[in-house]
Every structure is written in structure tokens, then in C-alpha cells.
Amino acid sequence: xxxxxxxxxxxxxxxxxxxxxxxxxxxxxxxxxxxxxxxxxxxxxxxxxxxxxxxxxxxxxxxxxxxxxxxxxxxxxxxxxxxxxxxxxxxxxxxxxxxxxxxxxxxxxxxxxxxxxxxxxxxxxxxxxxxxxxxxxxxxxxxxxxxxxxxxxxxxxxxxxxxxxxxxxxxxxx
Amino acid sequence: xxxxxxxxxxxxxxxxxxxxxxxxxxxxxxxxxxxxxxxxxxxxxxxxxxxxxxxxxxxxxxxxxxxxxxxxxxxxxxxxxxxxxxxxxxxxxxxxxxxxxxxxxxxxxxxxxxxxxxxxxxxxxxxxxxxxxxxxxxxxxxxxxxxxxxxxxxxxxxxxxxxxxxxxxxxxxx
Numbered sequence: 001x002x003x004x005x006x007x008x009x010x011x012x013x014x015x016x017x018x019x020x021x022x023x024x025x026x027x028x029x030x031x032x033x034x035x036x037x038x039x040x041x042x043x044x045x046x047x048x049x050x051x052x053x054x055x056x057x058x059x060x061x062x063x064x065x066x067x068x069x070x071x072x073x074x075x076x077x078x079x080x081x082x083x084x085x086x087x088x089x090x091x092x093x094x095x096x097x098x099x100x101x102x103x104x105x106x107x108x109x110x111x112x113x114x115x116x117x118x119x120x121x122x123x124x125x126x127x128x129x130x131x132x133x134x135x136x137x138x139x140x141x142x143x144x145x146x147x148x149x150x151x152x153x154x155x156x157x158x159x160x161x162x163x164x165x166x167x168x169x170x171x172x173x174x
Numbered sequence: 175x176x177x178x179x180x181x182x183x184x185x186x187x188x189x190x191x192x193x194x195x196x197x198x199x200x201x202x203x204x205x206x207x208x209x210x211x212x213x214x215x216x217x218x219x220x221x222x223x224x225x226x227x228x229x230x231x232x233x234x235x236x237x238x239x240x241x242x243x244x245x246x247x248x249x250x251x252x253x254x255x256x257x258x259x260x261x262x263x264x265x266x267x268x269x270x271x272x273x274x275x276x277x278x279x280x281x282x283x284x285x286x287x288x289x290x291x292x293x294x295x296x297x298x299x300x301x302x303x304x305x306x307x308x309x310x311x312x313x314x315x316x317x318x319x320x321x322x323x324x325x326x327x328x329x330x331x332x333x334x335x336x337x338x339x340x341x342x343x344x345x346x347x348x
Contacts, residue, residue, distance in 0.1 A: 161227060
């Protein structure tokens with residue numbers, strides 16, 4: 001507990017710019033946009049369409065779900081699943097319809113919303129070995145989930161354009 | 175000045191998670207990765223290659239440069255260029271070689287590095303009308319520049335893959 005207070009005091013001694021609540025709002029805004037991108041795909045192309053040998057968008061979305069779901073658990077408990085055990089890296093049965101993946105997506109939305117306020121402020125600056133492999137402060141993992149989601153969703157927008165489908169507007173986060 | 179102190183006190187009364195310095199490091203890390211993506215393009219394809227009617231990567235990079243260059247000026251002075259006057263929206267003569275664009279990129283890297291510490295903490299939470307059009311707190315514009323850069327760079331990775339060129343690793347930020 002004393003360490004915790006010292007950590008918080010140390011955090012407040014530096015100029016900070018983004019509030020925990022604002023980071024959550026930012027992330028969930030991006031997740032709403034990604035949900036729209038999923039919806040924009042025809043069922044078949046979501047699972048099978050590819051450019052340049054890259055993964056279909058469904059695989060990228062399962063990666064986003066796996067990283068964030070397992071990651072929120074790691075942040076909250078300090079126990080991290082090994083990266084190789086995450087569902088998108090295994091041959092476990094995977095959801096086979098957009099509807100199933102959207103259901104997982106929406107369940108995760110609720111889990112994040114409920115879990116986030118339980119993360120103590122000082123936790124964001126603790127150093128963990130995420131997924132048993134990546135060392136860094138907790139906040140950097142959250143930024144990575146967001147960045148990785150933007151990255152793969154943007155790749156999916158090229159898939160959509162090449163299919164003649166207009167992607168959702170990038171600035172739309174409601 | 176009193177307002178400034180009140181603003182800072184208000185900021186410290188909320189739990190904040192990302193430090194200004196860390197946000198700068200995060201952004202410049204992404205900018206180093208984007209620079210690598212530019213370098214990975216063959217000269218001709220950088221200016222001419224497209225999928226699905228989208229812009230060539232050079233145009234996207236000029237947008238990144240325009241938003242960030244004009245944006246840093248807006249953050250530092252409170253004076254915002256109108257979005258329609260930014261160079262990627264006008265017919266002004268544009269750099270015609272990768273080398274010229276990389277030179278602009280590197281000059282902006284220095285400008286950001288020098289300008290960033292001059293932004294007062296409270297400034298990040300002031301509400302401006304960015305580019306004469308977008309209302310929001312300053313920190314949200316910085317996040318937008320980063321997100322927009324990740325988004326367009328990711329689209330460029332699909333261009334690269336479809337050209338048979340391996341993009342730089344997403345996690346490489348050095």
C-alpha cells in the first residue's frame with residue numbers, strides 16, 4: 001500500500017496529458033468503428049478475402065479480441081496467458097460466422113467497460129511481461145491494442161475498397 | 175496565469191495515465207516506423223500505386239505532414255490554418271521525389287521535438303477549433319494525428335504486400 005501511494009505521488013509529480021477515462025473513451029470509440037468495418041464486409045469475404053497473401057479480416061479481428069480479452073485479464077490479475085496460447089494462434093475451433101464474432105466483440109465491449117475502472121492508477125505504470133514475452137508499462141500495452149486495431153482495420157479498408165465497398169468514415173466513433 | 179494554475183490543478187485532480195513526454199515518444203516512434211514504410215516503396219509506386227481507387231501513399235504522407243506541421247503550429251500559437259489551405263488539399267507544387275518528402279519528414283521530426291516541450295500542460299486540455307473546423311481538446315488532436323498516421327501507413331502495407339514487398343515490422347519503433 002505504501003508503495004502504491006508512492007507510485008501515485010510519483011505519477012502526479014510528472015505532467016500527464018491523457019486521463020484514464022479519456023483513454024477508455026478513445027479505445028471504445030475505435031472499437032465502435034472497427035465493429036462498423038466488420039459489419040461492412042460480406043459474410044464470405046470477411047472469412048476469405050485477402051490481398052498480397054495477408055490474413056482475411058476475420059483472422060485479424062480474432063487477434064484483436066484475443067489480445068484485448070486476455071490482455072485485460074493480465075492487467076487486472078497480473079497473470080498473463082502466453083502469446084502462443086491465445087485463440088488466434090491455436091487450432092481451436094473458431095467462430096465461423098460474422099454474427100458469432102460480433103457477439104464476442106460485444107461481450108468484450110462490456111468486459112472492458114466493467115474491468116477498466118477496477119485498474120488502479122498506479123497499475124498503468126507497473127512493468128509487466130505481457131503475454132509472457134513483451135516487457136513494458138501497462139499503459140503501453142493498452143496503446144498497443146488500440147494501435148494494432150487501427151492498423152488491421154485500416155488494412156481491411158483496402159480490402160473493402162478493392163471489393164467496391166465504401167468503408168465506414170475514419171472519424172466516426174459514436 | 176491564475177486560470178492556468180486552476181487548469182493544472184483540475185488536471186491533477188483526475189487520474190491521468192499517459193505523460194506528455196511518453197506521448198511524444200509514442201508519436202515519434204510511430205513516425206520512425208512510417209519513415210521506414212516510405213523507404214520501402216519503390217520511387218514510382220510511392221507516387222502512383224493504388225488499390226481500389228485510393229490515393230497513392232505519397233499523398234497520404236503529405237496529408238500526415240500537413241496535419242502535423244500545421245497542427246503543431248496551431249497548438250503552439252492558437253492560430254489554426256483552415257483545413258482547405260493545407261498543402262495536401264491545394265494544387266500548390268508538391269514534392270516530386272521520395273527524397274524531398276523524406277526531407278520534409280525529417281524537418282518536421284525536429285520541429286515536433288523542439289515544439290513539444292513548449293506546450294504548457296494545461297494547453298492539452300483547452301478546447302480549440304482545429305483547422306477552423308474540428309472542435310475538441312488539444313490532446314485529442316494529437317491522438318488523431320497518430321491514429322491517422324497508423325491508419326494510412328497500414329493501408330500502405332497492403333500496397334506493399336500486393337507489390338511483393340515486405341513492410342517494416344509493426345512493432346519496430348526505434
